[in-house]
Amino acid sequence: MILAVCIILLILSLTGCMILKIDLIYGMLAGMFVFIAAALCSGFRFRQVIRMMWNGIRESFIVVGVLLIIGAMTGIWRGCGTIQQLVIYGTKLIHPALFILFAFLLPAAVSYLIGTSFGTSASIGVVMITLCKMSGADPVITAGAVMSGIFFGDRASPASSCAHLNAHLTETEIYANVKAMLKDCIPALLITIGLYTALSFLNPVRTVDTHILAGLESEYHLSPLLLLPAMIILISPLIKINIRYAMGISILCASILAVFLQGMSFNELIHTLILGYEAKGELGPLLSGGGLISMLHSCGMIIISATYSGIFNGTNMLSSAEKLLEKLSARLSPFRLTALTSLPLIMFSCNQTLALMLHAPLIKPLYQKKGIAKKKMMLDLSNTTVLFSALVPWCLACSMPLDMLNASPACLLYAFFLYLPAIVALFRDMK
Numbered sequence: 001m002i003l004a005v006c007i008i009l010l011i012l013s014l015t016g017c018m019i020l021k022i023d024l025i026y027g028m029l030a031g032m033f034v035f036i037a038a039a040l041c042s043g044f045r046f047r048q049v050i051r052m053m054w055n056g057i058r059e060s061f062i063v064v065g066v067l068l069i070i071g072a073m074t075g076i077w078r079g080c081g082t083i084q085q086l087v088i089y090g091t092k093l094i095h096p097a098l099f100i101l102f103a104f105l106l107p108a109a110v111s112y113l114i115g116t117s118f119g120t121s122a123s124i125g126v127v128m129i130t131l132c133k134m135s136g137a138d139p140v141i142t143a144g145a146v147m148s149g150i151f152f153g154d155r156a157s158p159a160s161s162c163a164h165l166n167a168h169l170t171e172t173e174i175y176a177n178v179k180a181m182l183k184d185c186i187p188a189l190l191i192t193i194g195l196y197t198a199l200s201f202l203n204p205v206r207t208v209d210t211h212i213l214a215g216l217e218s219e220y221h222l223s224p225l226l227l228l229p230a231m232i233i234l235i236s237p238l239i240k241i242n243i244r245y246a247m248g249i250s251i252l253c254a255s256i257l258a259v260f261l262q263g264m265s266f267n268e269l270i271h272t273l274i275l276g277y278e279a280k281g282e283l284g285p286l287l288s289g290g291g292l293i294s295m296l297h298s299c300g301m302i303i304i305s306a307t308y309s310g311i312f313n314g315t316n317m318l319s320s321a322e323k324l325l326e327k328l329s330a331r332l333s334p335f336r337l338t339a340l341t342s343l344p345l346i347m348f349s350c351n352q353t354l355a356l357m358l359h360a361p362l363i364k365p366l367y368q369k370k371g372i373a374k375k376k377m378m379l380d381l382s383n384t385t386v387l388f389s390a391l392v393p394w395c396l397a398c399s400m401p402l403d404m405l406n407a408s409p410a411c412l413l414y415a416f417f418l419y420l421p422a423i424v425a426l427f428r429d430m431k
Contacts, residue, residue, distance in 0.1 A: 002038050002317065009034045011348045018394055024350055025297065028304045035311045042315055049311065056310020060302050063168050067161045067295045067302070069247045074119050075290025076251055077229055078277035080258035083123050084287065085226040086110055090124060091131070099137050099205040101196040103128045103145035111153025113230045115160035119289065120150040121401040129405050135205045143407035144414025145196055147390060150401060151418060155386050156181035158243050159233050161298060162352060162386055169360035170378040175237045177378055184379050188420035195416050221261045229254040298353065305357040312361060322365055329366050335380050335429045338363050339422055342384040343392070352389035352397040359385050383421040390418050
């Protein structure tokens with residue numbers, strides 16, 4: 001009963017934030033105080049509740065640290081020209097007859113390298129939508145293909161904060177997870193490529209105007225060397241370097257390139273690492289961003305979510321929900337239960353991070369009781385909660401990229417990779 005009241009109040013606070021167009025972090029803060037009050041009403045002392053919250057926050061520090069490193073890395077990648085080089089090489093590969101297919105493949109490649117759906121949508125995603133408008137391609141289908149692509153890396157990149165959070169919550173190892181997720185998604189990926197190939201032929205584009213690249217080539221000293229920071233992240237799983245060390249090496253490499261190729265001063269370098277890169281000219285809005293500060297909001301969301309987790313663990317507040325799921329588990333497999341419960345959690349939490357942090361501890365006992373490997377739980381969460389978050393229009397994982405792409409929610413129908421991995425997993429589950 002207490003849990004139900006708390007959830008209703010959390011939903012109301014998050015809904016109020018959306019209606020009033022206030023940052024959802026304030027709704028999450030309100031929810032935190034609701035759960036604190038619930039714990040106090042259940043007989044726990046304030047000091048005990050604070051200790052519970054601290055236990056949850058302490059467990060989130062590893063993920064928060066990785067997030068801050070990712071922020072610094074994406075900032076300096078912009079500053080040294082790595083992202084610009086990736087955009088240029090990618091767009092030059094585009095074949096007009098397969099434009100929609102490339103609208104998926106290029107964002108998928110970039111998102112795997114930089115590990116962020118927001119960063120990918122703000123860079124190559126915006127480029128693809130711009131090229132779409134110039135070439136006369138279908139904007140709804142193109143936006144759907146881009147949405148599919150930007151979440152390919154968000155789900156399975158070694159540089160993805162979401163993948164690290166999933167690994168942390170399921171107590172699995174990130175590199176082993178990356179290999180497992182890439183292998184797991186092969187059938188869905190092949191079907192997705194086939195569908196976008198068919199849509200490309202059904203919606204042909206004769207020419208693709210890439211004059212937008214002229215601005216990049218004139219404002220930056222571009223060189224194949226600029227791909228080195230991205231290559232370090234790409235090969236790190238193969239040589240099993242700790243991802244934090246790999247990102248540190250990538251940052252160092254990008255910093256050297258920024259100084260010696262782009263002429264960045266030491267002060268500008270520090271500014272870029274901490275506050276993000278500030279691009280000039282008409283391409284400024286497209287290329288600016290990153291830095292430690294860009295991750296503070298996400299870190300705040302994770303820390304607040306971690307207090308929820310700490311209170312849940314300390315008070316056994318989720319016990320009633322766990323008992324209900326245990327009853328349902330007699331009729332449904334763990335994957336089906338995970339898929340069934342993911343959407344309601346996403347709909348009321350309104351963000352991918354909170355949904356994942358609430359979902360993992362809720363279903364974990366079911367997997368443990370049936371002796372199912374932690375890796376399987378990680379895959380099930382990546383195929384449901386992680387990807388489904390981008391299918392709920394009022395969820396940040398969906399609304400932010402849609403705003404950046406200036407696209408309507410109608411494009412989600414064509415975002416095949418957001419739901420095909422779950423459908424494939426469902427067929428596997430039926431065997």
